[in-house]
Amino acid sequence: MANDQLFKTHYTALAAGISGNSDPDAVKSLRKTAIKEFTELSFPTKKDEPWKYSKVDGLLSSLFSPAEKMSAVSDSLLTSVQFGNLETDLYVFVDGKLNPALTQKSPESSVSVITLKEAFASVPNFAETFLSKSSDKSDLFANLGSAFLQDGAFISIPDRKIQTRPVHLLFISTGNLVQPKLIISAGKSSESTFIEHFISDGNPAGFTNVSTALFLAENAVVHHTKITDESDNGFHIGRIEAFQQTNSTWKSHVITMGGGMVRNEVTARLSGEGVNCLMNGLYLVTGTHHVENITLIDHQKPNGTSQESYKGILSDKSTGVFDGKIIVQKDAQKTYANQSNRNLLLSDEATADSKPQLEIYADDVKCFHGATVGQLDEMQLFYLQSRGIGEPMAKAMLTHAFAVDVLNSIPQAEIREYLDQQILERLHSPFHFEETEV
Amino acid sequence: MLSIKNLHASIGGNEILKGISLEVKAGEVHAIMGPNGSGKSTLSKVLAGREEYEVTAGSVEYLGKNLLDFSPEDRAREGIFLAFQYPVEIPGVTNIMFLRTALNEIRKYHGKEPLEGPEFLKLVREKTKILDLDDSLLKRPVNEGFSGGEKKRNEIFQMAVLEPKLAILDETDSGLDIDALRAVSDGINKLKNKDNGIIMVTHYQRLLDYIVPDFVHVLLNGKIVKSGTRELALELEEKGYDWIREEQKEEVV
Numbered sequence: 285m286a287n288d289q290l291f292k293t294h295y296t297a298l299a300a301g302i303s304g305n306s307d308p309d310a311v312k313s314l315r316k317t318a319i320k321e322f323t324e325l326s327f328p329t330k331k332d333e334p335w336k337y338s339k340v341d342g343l344l345s346s347l348f349s350p351a352e353k354m355s356a357v358s359d360s361l362l363t364s365v366q367f368g369n370l371e372t373d374l375y376v377f378v379d380g381k382l383n384p385a386l387t388q389k390s391p392e393s394s395v396s397v398i399t400l401k402e403a404f405a406s407v408p409n410f411a412e413t414f415l416s417k418s419s420d421k422s423d424l425f426a427n428l429g430s431a432f433l434q435d436g437a438f439i440s441i442p443d444r445k446i447q448t449r450p451v452h453l454l455f456i457s458t459g460n461l462v463q464p465k466l467i468i469s470a471g472k473s474s475e476s477t478f479i480e481h482f483i484s485d486g487n488p489a490g491f492t493n494v495s496t497a498l499f500l501a502e503n504a505v506v507h508h509t510k511i512t513d514e515s516d517n518g519f520h521i522g523r524i525e526a527f528q529q530t531n532s533t534w535k536s537h538v539i540t541m542g543g544g545m546v547r548n549e550v551t552a553r554l555s556g557e558g559v560n561c562l563m564n565g566l567y568l569v570t571g572t573h574h575v576e577n578i579t580l581i582d583h584q585k586p587n588g589t590s591q592e593s594y595k596g597i598l599s600d601k602s603t604g605v606f607d608g609k610i611i612v613q614k615d616a617q618k619t620y621a622n623q624s625n626r627n628l629l630l631s632d633e634a635t636a637d638s639k640p641q642l643e644i645y646a647d648d649v650k651c652f653h654g655a656t657v658g659q660l661d662e663m664q665l666f667y668l669q670s671r672g673i674g675e676p677m678a679k680a681m682l683t684h685a686f687a688v689d690v691l692n693s694i695p696q697a698e699i700r701e702y703l704d705q706q707i708l709e710r711l712h713s714p715f716h717f718e719e720t721e722v
Numbered sequence: 723m724l725s726i727k728n729l730h731a732s733i734g735g736n737e738i739l740k741g742i743s744l745e746v747k748a749g750e751v752h753a754i755m756g757p758n759g760s761g762k763s764t765l766s767k768v769l770a771g772r773e774e775y776e777v778t779a780g781s782v783e784y785l786g787k788n789l790l791d792f793s794p795e796d797r798a799r800e801g802i803f804l805a806f807q808y809p810v811e812i813p814g815v816t817n818i819m820f821l822r823t824a825l826n827e828i829r830k831y832h833g834k835e836p837l838e839g840p841e842f843l844k845l846v847r848e849k850t851k852i853l854d855l856d857d858s859l860l861k862r863p864v865n866e867g868f869s870g871g872e873k874k875r876n877e878i879f880q881m882a883v884l885e886p887k888l889a890i891l892d893e894t895d896s897g898l899d900i901d902a903l904r905a906v907s908d909g910i911n912k913l914k915n916k917d918n919g920i921i922m923v924t925h926y927q928r929l930l931d932y933i934v935p936d937f938v939h940v941l942l943n944g945k946i947v948k949s950g951t952r953e954l955a956l957e958l959e960e961k962g963y964d965w966i967r968e969e970q971k972e973e974v975v
């Protein structure tokens with residue numbers, strides 16, 4: 285494939301230009317291995333299992349380069365993505381690079397956020413502890429990210445600290461190759477909330493290729509919400525992998541609202557006993573856009589529970605994919621796993637592919653899964669209309685009702701309301717969310 | 723206010739309504755009775771605008787306009803209300819939000835400002851009292867997990883808030899306990915005045931003790947075959963429908 289070659293040549297040439305001479309040897313060798321792997325791996329095709337329905341091949345015809353300098357960010361853009369009056373620690377990454385001038389942080393915060401460069405220099409054995417665990421060594425895009433490894437952040441919360449104030453990690457793309465790496469380390473019995481929020485400034489073409497690794501120590505609780513709302517012309521590939529120690533709880537929400545081609549890969553490794561994992565997702569796809577969600581829940585030890593619910597709302601000529609696997613390994617007795625994927629098609633020309641999979645190697649487990657693809661219910665629609673509610677409004681209400689329970693497990697009402705409003709806007713809804721207190 | 727002439731309607735090629743004619747004047751209460759499957763709910767839904775049914779002949783005039791030209795929502799905005807025989811469950815939409823949206827959509831149609839939270843709540847409180855409706859039902863998703871009786875009560879509660887001109891009540895009395903029947907009847911009677919019309923579909927005389935109809939019609943096999951006054955309902959209660967079927971046969975012969 286000639287394009288494949290061009291793709292490789294373009295990105296390896298750029299990766300060679302990364303200046304990292306002062307970085308630790310472990311980091312340098314990691315980049316080097318990644319470049320090698322990247323060159324040797326072939327571009328995924330429809331024959332490769334988790335890429336069957338993928339539309340990443342658009343990346344072969346649009347090549348991107350890293351931003352040359354850091355762009356300014358307007359106040360109005362920053363204001364537009366606040367979660368109502370919710371106070372957060374805000375960190376703004378422009379084209380993947382932290383802009384410290386825009387940081388807003390409470391002095392009482394227990395969460396520390398430093399750049400990767402700072403982490404290389406100051407955290408002992410950083411590469412060995414946090415960079416080599418990741419399982420994505422055989423993945424082309426993961427290697428592409430590692431080949432450029434320098435942007436992003438190392439985020440940590442100490443043992444036993446409870447931080448209710450959410451940490452808002454805002455990634456603004458101005459239309460370039462953007463490849464941040466996030467590492468989140470949650471100490472024993474700590475509790476914290478992170479929002480990874482991806483937006484574009486304007487409507488540029490760009491390619492965001494982001495990796496997030498989370499390390500949850502014993503009894504840690506992490507609320508993690510990723511919002512993808514980038515340009516219609518953009519590509520977004522995101523990998524999230526959580527390593528969960530004994531009795532830890534990870535609540536993941538992956539909300540995709542915008543982007544021309546979005547691929548979310550979400551993996552949970554339940555590597556301790558009694559681990560809880562919640563994986564919720566919502567993908568709202570319009571126009572000719574495409575969103576794919578590839579999830580993996582890997583139950584490795586006994587007494588773990590996982591609850592997964594992904595919902596897709598597809599309109600116009602959009603396409604959505606859910607490919608979700610649950611593995612229950614031999615040791616993982618008394619596992620409870622429940623997976624569901626439901627899709628709502630708002631147009632005859634939209635399509636949803638769903639592929640739930642269970643692989644069970646233990647015998648004493650309770651596992652459930654199910655998938656549906658359907659339309660709005662005619663009787664419900666008629667019932668609303670028969671009360672005077674116009675058809676567009678009635679459709680918006682039902683669509684919203686379909687989506688809303690995915691958000692219910694986000695602890696902050698302000699974030700739920702923000703997402704709610706965004707969803708309604710995307711549905712071009714004349715209906716506005718307004719609760720009446722009874 | 724409502725004039726149905728020779729109405730025919732079918733679904734999936736099956737004709738269900740086979741020439742219905744019915745005149746309802748403002749201030750009147752009409753009861754429609756008839757055996758299972760005779761077409762009572764079909765008539766109700768056709769009047770409310772359910773598009774699944776195809777009207778193949780006949781006309782329906784409502785307040786001087788051709789009702790069949792209107793969308794379901796516009797019929798509701800023009801004052802038609804159907805209390806469903808089987809109210810629909812809508813998970814994810816709270817009863818209170820649903821009702822507020824409906825009321826404000828209707829107000830907007832008539833060029834009125836939307837009711838704000840406190841005013842709306844005041845109205846709701848008034849109506850819940852009449853129907854003896856538990857507040858907790860307001861916060862719950864529309865009809866979801868409601869008992870049969872609660873669903874029926876909720877229909878009449880909606881009617882009380884939306885204040886329609888023509889109410890079509892499809893077996894609203896079925897499945898109600900004695901107290902609920904009284905509460906629901908109170909709700910219906912509150913709507914009764916010289917400007918409004920009510921069509922009640924029922925199987926039982928019981929409801930007609932509370933809400934006295936001006937006319938009683940018998941719907942049989944897609945046609946209104948007999949009309950009378952409240953005495954007809956008493957007669958039906960006593961004798962069933964067979965004698966009417968016999969009468970029909972004789973007529974045909």
Ligand SMILES: Nc1ncnc2c1ncn2[C@@H]1O[C@H](COP(=O)(O)OP(=O)(O)OP(=O)(O)O)[C@@H](O)[C@H]1O
Nearest residue numbers: 733734736738757758759760761762763764765807
């Ligand atoms: N969607 C449909 N498809 C096929 N037949 C239908 C459909 N809806 C109604 N019918 C048929 O039309 C006939 C009339 O039904 P309808 O519900 O109007 O009866 P009803 O008089 O209200 O009966 P009940 O007293 O049991 O409520 C029935 O034979 C029914 O099976």
Ligand SMILES: [Mg+2]
Nearest residue numbers: 762763764807
């Ligand atoms: Mg019926």
